[in-house]
Amino acid sequence: MFIDVAKIYIKAGDGGHGAVSFRREKYVPTGGPDGGDAGKGGDVIFVVDSNMSTLLDFKYKKKHIAENGQNGGSQNMYGKDGQDLIIKVPAGTLVKDAETDKVIADLTHPGQRVVVAKGGKGGKGNARFATPTRQVPDFAQPGIPGEERWVTLELKLIADVGLIGFPNVGKSTILSMVTGAKPKIANYHFTTLTPNLGVVENKGGRSFVLADIPGLIEGAHEGVGLGIDFLRHVERTRLLIHVIDVSGIEGRNPIDDFEMINNELVKYSKKLADKPQIVAANKLDIPGAEENFLLLKEYLDKKGIKVFRISAATNQGLRELMLYAGGILDTIPVEEEEYEMFIPEERKFEYEIYREDSGVYVVSGSFVDRLLLKVDIYNSESLKYFHKVLTNKGIIDELKKHGIKDGDIVRMNDFEFEFVE
Numbered sequence: 001m002f003i004d005v006a007k008i009y010i011k012a013g014d015g016g017h018g019a020v021s022f023r024r025e026k027y028v029p030t031g032g033p034d035g036g037d038a039g040k041g042g043d044v045i046f047v048v049d050s051n052m053s054t055l056l057d058f059k060y061k062k063k064h065i066a067e068n069g070q071n072g073g074s075q076n077m078y079g080k081d082g083q084d085l086i087i088k089v090p091a092g093t094l095v096k097d098a099e100t101d102k103v104i105a106d107l108t109h110p111g112q113r114v115v116v117a118k119g120g121k122g123g124k125g126n127a128r129f130a131t132p133t134r135q136v137p138d139f140a141q142p143g144i145p146g147e148e149r150w151v152t153l154e155l156k157l158i159a160d161v162g163l164i165g166f167p168n169v170g171k172s173t174i175l176s177m178v179t180g181a182k183p184k185i186a187n188y189h190f191t192t193l194t195p196n197l198g199v200v201e202n203k204g205g206r207s208f209v210l211a212d213i214p215g216l217i218e219g220a221h222e223g224v225g226l227g228i229d230f231l232r233h234v235e236r237t238r239l240l241i242h243v244i245d246v247s248g249i250e251g252r253n254p255i256d257d258f259e260m261i262n263n264e265l266v267k268y269s270k271k272l273a274d275k276p277q278i279v280a281a282n283k284l285d286i287p288g289a290e291e292n293f294l295l296l297k298e299y300l301d302k303k304g305i306k307v308f309r310i311s312a313a314t315n316q317g318l319r320e321l322m323l324y325a326g327g328i329l330d331t332i333p334v335e336e337e338e339y340e341m342f343i344p345e346e347r348k349f350e351y352e353i354y355r356e357d358s359g360v361y362v363v364s365g366s367f368v369d370r371l372l373l374k375v376d377i378y379n380s381e382s383l384k385y386f387h388k389v390l391t392n393k394g395i396i397d398e399l400k401k402h403g404i405k406d407g408d409i410v411r412m413n414d415f416e417f418e419f420v421e
């Protein structure tokens with residue numbers, strides 16, 4: 001089975017909590033603080049494995065969770081970091097945030113590694129908060145939760161040239177004749193159910209990777225037949241070879257075939273429809289094909305589209321076609337795929353300030369969410385730290401710009417406090 005899309009849940013490890021602890025020594029009623037720092041949560045890291053060719057593994061295993069960091073201990077004991085979780089994927093895997101469909105990572109070359117979910121930082125132990133004026137810090141930092149999200153994995157085969165066309169026109173036959181690939185070939189529609197790849201070793205020319213995908217029919221963009229999902233695999237090619245059966249044995253007109261397939265391409269993506277395309281008129285060994293070929297050629301000549309006369313079954317014209325394809329490949333610029341990159345909420349420094357009708361100043365956003373996680377609002381020492389961060393990050397100044405005065409109320413999520421300069 002060929003699985004080329006999968007949706008999985010990933011979660012990086014949570015940071016452990018810093019410890020609150022005091023030394024106990026003989027004859028000393030209360031020793032100094034000795035609560036240790038906690039460990040960081042493990043990251044979730046994607047790595048390209050050249051031995052993998054499908055996303056099949058992800059059909060059964062949906063949840064991928066990295067280890068949490070350990071809590072800090074007394075006597076300044078550090079908590080251990082959680083272990084990273086390595087997820088292996090085949091080359092050509094695009095990792096997208098499932099919610100926004102934005103791209104998190106584009107994994108193309110073997111060995112490539114990308115951290116897709118960051119482990120949370122471990123909290124500092126109370127020993128870290130001791131200062132000359134604060135000798136008994138009775139608080140420590142909690143750990144930060146690890147990033148978590150649902151991601152969609154999409155596998156796009158990495159080929160230079162793609163074969164497209166109606167079912168049964170001879171796409172797989174071409175692949176089998178010009179590469180070492182052994183795709184299934186048969187005289188019925190939808191013989192090919194999953195894409196096939198092969199390498200064209202162009203002697204005296206440029207070698208390239210050729211992809212054969214399942215056939216398209218009218219309405220493919222609405223899911224008719226096998227649909228157009230497989231077009232994803234030719235999205236990254238530089239050139240399309242549009243295979244048309246000019247024998248007419250299936251009762252269709254080759255010119256209509258050409259238009260119909262291109263119409264489906266446009267409905268899938270304008271970019272794909274605009275890709276350079278050459279036509280391979282196939283099955284010229286069948287009587288009557290020649291006439292149809294001439295009509296098709298006249299039609300395509302007017303459009304400036306290059307057409308080749310071939311018979312895949314008898315290996316006629318394939319070498320010229322492949323040499324031509326290899327020859328123009330380098331003249332076609334590789335289009336850098338443009339996608340909207342995903343920036344995790346947790347990594348943005350974002351907040352918003354506004355004044356409610358009641359007069360309360362509201363500060364909200366991912367920055368606030370994160371800050372509140374680090375602060376123990378019932379602890380005065382921790383609150384001083386909180387105030388310091390608000391000052392350093394410019395939030396106090398922002399509040400003043402919004403006209404805040406001493407005694408006004410500020411609300412951050414569930415936490416309200418009186419503003420005092």
Ligand SMILES: Nc1nc2c(ncn2[C@@H]2O[C@H](COP(=O)(O)OP(=O)(O)OP(=O)(O)O)[C@@H](O)[C@H]2O)c(=O)[nH]1
Nearest residue numbers: 167168169170171172173186190191192215312313
């Ligand atoms: N006479 C003749 N038959 C051909 C030629 N090329 C392919 N065929 C036959 O056409 C039928 C379909 O060939 P395939 O290569 O499976 O066609 P396909 O386009 O891959 O079909 P799908 O996978 O169903 O989309 C098979 O019976 C082939 O033997 C040709 O040049 N001449």
Ligand SMILES: [Mg+2]
Nearest residue numbers: 171172191192
């Ligand atoms: Mg086929």
